[in-house]
Amino acid sequence: MDVAVVGLGKMGEPIARRLLAAGHRLTVYNRSAGRDASLVEGGARSVSAPAEVWPAEMAITMVADDAALRDVTLGKQGLLLLAPPGAVLADMSTVSVGVSCEVAAAAEAAGVAYLRAPVTGNPSVVEAGNLGIIVSGDEATFARVEPLLRDIGSNVFHVGEEEQARVLKLALNLMIAGTAQLMAEAVVLAQAHGLDPRRTLEVMGASAVGSPFVKYKSAALVAGDYTPTFSSNAMYKDLALALGAGHDGGVPLPVTSLLQQLVQGCISSGWAEADLMTLVPRLRRESGLA
Numbered sequence: 001m002d003v004a005v006v007g008l009g010k011m012g013e014p015i016a017r018r019l020l021a022a023g024h025r026l027t028v029y030n031r032s033a034g035r036d037a038s039l040v041e042g043g044a045r046s047v048s049a050p051a052e053v054w055p056a057e058m059a060i061t062m063v064a065d066d067a068a069l070r071d072v073t074l075g076k077q078g079l080l081l082l083a084p085p086g087a088v089l090a091d092m093s094t095v096s097v098g099v100s101c102e103v104a105a106a107a108e109a110a111g112v113a114y115l116r117a118p119v120t121g122n123p124s125v126v127e128a129g130n131l132g133i134i135v136s137g138d139e140a141t142f143a144r145v146e147p148l149l150r151d152i153g154s155n156v157f158h159v160g161e162e163e164q165a166r167v168l169k170l171a172l173n174l175m176i177a178g179t180a181q182l183m184a185e186a187v188v189l190a191q192a193h194g195l196d197p198r199r200t201l202e203v204m205g206a207s208a209v210g211s212p213f214v215k216y217k218s219a220a221l222v223a224g225d226y227t228p229t230f231s232s233n234a235m236y237k238d239l240a241l242a243l244g245a246g247h248d249g250g251v252p253l254p255v256t257s258l259l260q261q262l263v264q265g266c267i268s269s270g271w272a273e274a275d276l277m278t279l280v281p282r283l284r285r286e287s288g289l290a
Contacts, residue, residue: 001148004028004053005060006072006079007093008035011119012062014126015092015152020044022151027053031068049077058088058145060117065237066099073103085111088145092117092133094173096241097163097248104162113141118169119153122229129154136165167249170242177235177259177276179213184279187221188287198222217277226274226281232266235276239263 001024005016008030016039020026026044028036029052036046050072053059059079063069069091073079079089080103089112091103100116107114120132131153135142142158149156159165183204190200201218204210220226239260246253262279269285271278284290 001025001058001145002027002056003058003060003148004056005062006050006053007031007062007064007068008039009062009064010123011092011126013039014123015060015062015131016044017042018126018129018152019148022148024148024151027056029053029072031063031072050075050079051077051082053079054082054084054087056087058090058148059083060090060092062092064093066095069093069095069099069103074106080106080110080112083107083110083112086113088113088115088141090115090117090135090145090149092119094118094169094238094241095166097166097245100163100166113138115141115145116163116165117149118165120155120169120172121153124229126153131155133157134159134165134168136160136162167245170238170245173235173238174242174253174256174259176213176230177239177263178255179211180217180276180279181259181262183214183217183221184277184283187280188283188289191284191289192287220275221277221280224281226271226278228273228275230276231273232263232276232278233272236260236263236267 003019003024004027005012006029008028016028020042027047028039028044029047029050030036040046047053061072063072089107104114115135115137117133117135125131132155133149133153135158159168187197187200191197205215205218239256242256243253266278266282269282
């Protein structure tokens with residue numbers, strides 16, 4: 001398939017690589033220069049504006065936030081400016097329901113099929129082919145492009161016709177933040193009473209609470225490695241989006257609100273771009289164990 005990827009950041013670039021490896025004809029665009037060089041060497045076509053990705057049959061956007069999605073889709077050189085009727089736009093970013101509705105309305109006016117397709121995972125998960133893709137939008141369109149989505153990640157779910165994928169992604173991320181904070185509390189509590197964090201995490205991983213997230217984070221925590229797979233800044237943004245969705249739906253989210261404050265503590269401590277698991281050293285410092 002002729003496919004475009006707009007946004008070549010930490011997630012967009014490995015997604016583009018998987019599409020190239022699967023044999024798709026690829027066009028790429030990134031707002032910051034220089035991210036596309038290796039993809040072009042691998043056979044991708046690079047363009048200087050989002051509107052130039054057509055005549056791709058499908059465009060995938062993977063950008064940082066609401067403002068970036070508006071820019072690449074609705075801006076002066078946005079994707080929807082020159083999109084041919086019948087094309088597909090799939091947005092894999094984590095953005096608000098509100099901006100997604102704006103893009104949906106513009107896509108409908110342009111005759112473009114719009115899929116909300118936020119993802120669960122990190123760059124290493126993309127590279128391994130295990131990315132989760134949560135999709136909502138027209139089911140027939142989803143069925144048409146599902147094989148391509150499975151070239152990106154093996155766990156693909158269609159969850160509704162409208163904005164359901166946006167809300168479910170935010171729900172998952174608030175659970176990740178909650179799990180991270182509870183891991184921090186458990187590890188630091190155990191350490192304060194003389195337990196080695198390595199052994200604590202080993203037992204935790206083998207227990208009823210030993211989720212894939214717990215097991216995935218354990219080695220880095222033991223090593224004190226806070227290289228970001230999901231930064232505190234990124235989680236703060238997603239928790240704000242979840243709280244907004246809660247407000248819109250009339251759902252109180254008291255734990256999510258507290259989690260956002262705790263993540264803000266990491267950001268204020270200079271760990272904005274470090275991994276979310278700096279919740280652990282933050283709590284160690286507050287406990288006098290730093």
